[in-house]
Amino acid sequence: EVQLVESGGGVVQPGESLRLSCSTSGFTFNAFAMHWVRQVPGKGLEWVGLVSADGVSTFFTDSMRGRFAISRDSAKKSLSLQLNNLTPADTGLYFCARDATPYGSGSCPDFWGQGTLVTVSS
């Protein structure tokens, strides 16, 4: 059974950083690209970014490129999202999701975690 479990969320002040993690099991981690998706409570889904299966390529939505970074650890079968210079607009539930292919483009997220909540507030 595919399982994705996010952790690392919490309350931080504007300008601070936070590192989210996603632990995975039930599939061959190195064979699939991985996504991060954000959801402001009560609002819609926002695609954050993706890392390819080999960890070489990362892609982000325009507003987050340069502040956020995605990495993966094949030995630990885990995914990370580094959030820097946070603002209140970054508050939300952050989901990790597995893509159906190694590369992402032309495919889609098929399995999702339950999310970890980040609150940015002074």
Place this chain on the structure above:
Amino acid sequence: AIEMTQSPSSLSASVGDTVTITCRAHQGIANDLGWYQQKPGAAPKLLIFPASTLQSGVPSRFRGSSSGTDFTLTITRLQPADFATYYCLHTYNFPFSFGQGTRLQIK
């Protein structure tokens, strides 16, 4: 970046009804579009990808179709479990983007 315009933003219907939700891409995305269902407090669930291919285990009352840059999710014979929020997602090129969502409520 390709924008997705989803409509309507909300919809009221009764059990047994048929409803239609539309996403329009602002440029061509081939059929690289998925539909997701999300219930309160839960993660999104993939229903359809690419545009008209039902995922395993999804009831056949869900149907996806496309015409150019317009994509449609049709749900026939609505069941109580179908009342949720629905999102489209294009994955044609980076960055991907979701539609704004459609909240399907019981009338």
